[in-house]
Amino acid sequence: MIPELGHYALVLALALGLIQSVAPVIGARRYDAVLMRLASSTALMQFAFVAFSFLALIICYVTSDFSVATVYENSHSMMPLVYRITSVWGNHEGSMLLWVLILSLFGALVAGFGGNLPTTLKAYVLSVQSWIACAFYLFILITSNPFLRLPQAPFEGRDLNPILQDIGLAIHPPLLYLGYVGFSIAFSFAIAALIEGRIDAAWARWVRPWTLAAWIFLTVGIAMGSYWAYYELGWGGFWFWDPVENASLMPWLAGTALLHSAVVMEKRNALKIWTLLLAILAFSLSLIGTFLVRSGVLTSVHTFANDPARGVFILAILVIFIGGGLTLFAWRAPMLKQGGLFAPISREAALVLNNLFLTTACLTVFVGTLYPLALEALTGDKISVGPPFFNLTFAPLFIPLLLVMPFGPLMAWKRGDIFGAAQRLMAAFGIAFVVIVLTFAVGDRSSILAPFGIGLAAFVMIGAMVDIAERIGLFRVPFSVVRQRAAGLPRSAWGTALAHTGIAVTLLGIVCVSAWASERIVALKPSETVSISGYELSFDGVVQRSGANYRELAARFTVREGGVPVGVMEPSKRSFASRSTTTTEAALMTRGVSQLYLSLGDTNSDGSVSVRLYHKPMVLLIWLGAVVMGLGGTLSLSDRRLRVGAPKPAAKSAMQAAE
Amino acid sequence: MTRKQRRLILIGASLGVLAVAAALVLSALRDSIVFFNSPTDLAEKRIAPGTRMRIGGLVKPGSIERGDNLQVRFAVTDGKVDVAVHYQGIVPDLFREGQGVVAEGKLEPGGVFAADTVLAKHDERYMPREVVDALKKSGRWQEGEGNNPGSNPR
Numbered sequence: 001m002i003p004e005l006g007h008y009a010l011v012l013a014l015a016l017g018l019i020q021s022v023a024p025v026i027g028a029r030r031y032d033a034v035l036m037r038l039a040s041s042t043a044l045m046q047f048a049f050v051a052f053s054f055l056a057l058i059i060c061y062v063t064s065d066f067s068v069a070t071v072y073e074n075s076h077s078m079m080p081l082v083y084r085i086t087s088v089w090g091n092h093e094g095s096m097l098l099w100v101l102i103l104s105l106f107g108a109l110v111a112g113f114g115g116n117l118p119t120t121l122k123a124y125v126l127s128v129q130s131w132i133a134c135a136f137y138l139f140i141l142i143t144s145n146p147f148l149r150l151p152q153a154p155f156e157g158r159d160l161n162p163i164l165q166d167i168g169l170a171i172h173p174p175l176l177y178l179g180y181v182g183f184s185i186a187f188s189f190a191i192a193a194l195i196e197g198r199i200d201a202a203w204a205r206w207v208r209p210w211t212l213a214a215w216i217f218l219t220v221g222i223a224m225g226s227y228w229a230y231y232e233l234g235w236g237g238f239w240f241w242d243p244v245e246n247a248s249l250m251p252w253l254a255g256t257a258l259l260h261s262a263v264v265m266e267k268r269n270a271l272k273i274w275t276l277l278l279a280i281l282a283f284s285l286s287l288i289g290t291f292l293v294r295s296g297v298l299t300s301v302h303t304f305a306n307d308p309a310r311g312v313f314i315l316a317i318l319v320i321f322i323g324g325g326l327t328l329f330a331w332r333a334p335m336l337k338q339g340g341l342f343a344p345i346s347r348e349a350a351l352v353l354n355n356l357f358l359t360t361a362c363l364t365v366f367v368g369t370l371y372p373l374a375l376e377a378l379t380g381d382k383i384s385v386g387p388p389f390f391n392l393t394f395a396p397l398f399i400p401l402l403l404v405m406p407f408g409p410l411m412a413w414k415r416g417d418i419f420g421a422a423q424r425l426m427a428a429f430g431i432a433f434v435v436i437v438l439t440f441a442v443g444d445r446s447s448i449l450a451p452f453g454i455g456l457a458a459f460v461m462i463g464a465m466v467d468i469a470e471r472i473g474l475f476r477v478p479f480s481v482v483r484q485r486a487a488g489l490p491r492s493a494w495g496t497a498l499a500h501t502g503i504a505v506t507l508l509g510i511v512c513v514s515a516w517a518s519e520r521i522v523a524l525k526p527s528e529t530v531s532i533s534g535y536e537l538s539f540d541g542v543v544q545r546s547g548a549n550y551r552e553l554a555a556r557f558t559v560r561e562g563g564v565p566v567g568v569m570e571p572s573k574r575s576f577a578s579r580s581t582t583t584t585e586a587a588l589m590t591r592g593v594s595q596l597y598l599s600l601g602d603t604n605s606d607g608s609v610s611v612r613l614y615h616k617p618m619v620l621l622i623w624l625g626a627v628v629m630g631l632g633g634t635l636s637l638s639d640r641r642l643r644v645g646a647p648k649p650a651a652k653s654a655m656q657a658a659e
Numbered sequence: 660m661t662r663k664q665r666r667l668i669l670i671g672a673s674l675g676v677l678a679v680a681a682a683l684v685l686s687a688l689r690d691s692i693v694f695f696n697s698p699t700d701l702a703e704k705r706i707a708p709g710t711r712m713r714i715g716g717l718v719k720p721g722s723i724e725r726g727d728n729l730q731v732r733f734a735v736t737d738g739k740v741d742v743a744v745h746y747q748g749i750v751p752d753l754f755r756e757g758q759g760v761v762a763e764g765k766l767e768p769g770g771v772f773a774a775d776t777v778l779a780k781h782d783e784r785y786m787p788r789e790v791v792d793a794l795k796k797s798g799r800w801q802e803g804e805g806n807n808p809g810s811n812p813r
Contacts, residue, residue, distance in 0.1 A: 341662060341665065342665075343665070344665060344668045344669075352669065352672075353672070356672065356673055356676050357676065360676050360677060360680045361680075363677075363680060364680055364683065364684055367684050368684075368687075371688065372692075381694060382694065382695035382713075382792075383692045383693060383694050383695065384692070384693045384695065384713060384763075385688075385691070385692050385693075386691065386693060388687070388690070388691035389687045389688065389691045389692065392683060392686070392687040392690075392691065393680065393683040393684050393687050396679075396683055397676075397679075397680060397683070521729060521748055521749060522729075523728070523729055573752070581752075581753070582752040582753070583752060584752055599749075601729070601749030601750070602725075602749065602750070604725065605725075610729050610749050611749075612748075612749050
């Protein structure tokens with residue numbers, strides 16, 4: 001009964017979605033307030049029905065109702081409750097349901113909190129949002145129904161892929177989807193603006209909080225996924241340039257660019273057309289990501305299953321929305337009125353430069369990700385484009401971006417003073433220089449580039465703080481005034497500084513790990529020791545254990561630093577009988593922000609075990625940086641301006657389409 | 660400065676960055692892509708030793724030999740041709756005889772493939788897509804066998 005109710009609720013959501021796709025548009029055309037207001041109610045109801053449907057699926061999993069095909073395929077009655085819940089999105093059908101749940105959630109949020117939006121704009125936005133939702137409802141109902149029943153209910157399920165039975169997976173997809181799908185709001189706003197033919201600074205102010213929220217989730221979601229891959233896949237790497245990772249990185253890059261260009265639009269009423277384009281592109285890249293991940297054209301741990309019909313369906317959605325969006329853009333954008341002027345040296349220009357580098361970097365990732373697919377389709381040659389490609393293309397584009405970053409906030413709008421900004425950054429230059437020299441002196445010189453990387457991170461970090469210090473008059477005015485000014489500084493300024501610091505923190509982690517990580521692969525017999533970067537690990541022996549739905553062979557190691565025991569590490573191999581699968585559970589020991597990483601290989605005939613041991617200096621900074629970025633975004637999101645400022649469109653007809 | 664000049668600077672800067680990016684992409688594509696070959700391809704194409712590539716197929720039953728120092732020798736087969744592979748390190752969890760595998764490395768002059776990375780599928784139901792295609796080409800693939808391509812840790 002419950003699966004049928006869930007299925008039915010989804011069908012009802014589709015029906016509501018269809019109404020919401022049409023009625024508000026007619027209402028907006030005829031200035032019919034009733035029809036326009038309908039959009040808010042249907043958006044809220046849609047969310048309620050999808051949430052009900054999702055809840056129904058969760059109940060199916062929790063109660064282990066194996067008469068439902070997806071539950072049978074992906075769950076097991078012995079699995080702990082938390083994994084029975086997370087298996088809901090650990091497969092294709094369920095993850096698509098999560099996707100529409102979040103899509104309808106954002107629609108409902110706009111309906112609920114968009115009270116200050118002009119009624120016609122709101123009607124159009126909710127309509128466009130509903131077009132997307134309907135496409136995905138249809139996709140689920142036609143090709144990937146999660147509630148499909150089996151003719152005969154099996155006694156036991158086939159279990160979730162063991163590498164997905166992890167708490168990282170519980171959090172990572174929902175966060176990532178909140179980010180991915182969150183960009184749909186920016187897309188809907190852009191399409192609505194194009195349909196209306198009106199766009200102004202107020203538009204940017206409405207779009208920015210949504211984009212920012214999506215960006216925060218995406219940032220943290222990507223970091224979570226990276227950390228999950230790091231500890232669960234047993235390779236000790238934090239980023240593989242896997243197409244699926246790239247699929248999440250591309251919307252992030254476009255979204256970051258969008259955040260910055262929206263600032264220009266909000267403050268200076270410039271870059272309007274470009275911002276619109278970015279809003280369309282950011283969501284298009286999310287859709288492409290969904291296509292890459294869900295259609296099965298890629299080989300990846302994320303590819304749950306593939307059915308050609310699904311790939312074609314998603315491709316159709318892709319073509320309609322991206323093609324339609326860009327066509328509408330090409331048609332309507334030239335009619336929009338041009339925005340404010342700015343000098344080549346100004347904050348606007350710095351932000352344009354930011355956009356230029358971010359989008360170009362995004363483009364290189366795009367090429368690297370899709371080139372193998374295109375080549376295989378055209379010539380049949382199978383190639384893989386790996387980390388070397390991205391290191392050679394992405395990094396050279398990101399370095400100038402980071403170099404320019406501290407300058408941006410220090411420049412004035414409209415006409416900036418680059419020498420003044422450089423002067424104020426003297427401290428940052430100085431500290432960066434000292435850091436480079438120190439790293440050369442202290443470091444082992446195995447990498448020439450690493451000290452410069454660390455210097456760059458220091459420059460960005462100090463640069464971000466210089467802006468704040470300048471604005472509150474640190475060291476120049478009495479402390480009481482400084483405190484007053486600090487309190488009066490808008491939260492978005494703190495947010496910017498924090499987010500920029502975050503990127504420097506991540507950079508620091510990446511540079512340290514890339515330059516100074518050490519790795520040892522050895523076979524050890526009990527009571528033998530292995531040493532790495534000042535730590536000694538002695539192998540005490542193996543223990544057999546059993547968990548809820550697996551048996552585990554754990555190897556026990558005592559870790560000593562300078563002869564003093566500092567802890568125990570127990571990497572293990574888990575075998576899951578239901579899938580006759582083994583997974584490797586790496587053991588991690590955190591020392592400060594560095595980690596020891598121990599992963600178990602085979603047990604050999606002579607009683608020794610093979611282990612892979614890494615020392616990862618500063619590795620935690622990579623993800624901490626992302627968290628700091630997220631905090632910066634949150635701080636910015638809580639800015640008064642975005643909460644209170646119910647902006648009125650400019651009184652003049654400046655934003656009217658030049659027809 | 661007029662609007663036109665400003666726009667020219669903007670367009671110039673964009674084109675400059677794009678040109679640099681294009682140059683980077685082209686040079687990186689020339690140097691850092693890796694081709695995938697099935698054992699049959701390897702035999703037919705006469706690829707020069709030392710070229711970096713991936714090979715894929717099934718681990719030939721009975722071919723795994725383990726030596727000292729984590730040395731592993733095995734043969735990758737697509738049913739027609741076998742390639743001897745040599746690897747030092749820890750093989751993935753699902754590396755087993757008769758199972759799909761993808762190895763990345765170089766062909767040595769003696770015809771032995773020296774792998775520095777070995778990827779196995781990550782789920783007993785899935786098979787690396789490249790391996791499926793390689794097996795299909797050599798006629799050793801029965802539809803419905805394993806069904807769903809897709810899944811290695813990268």
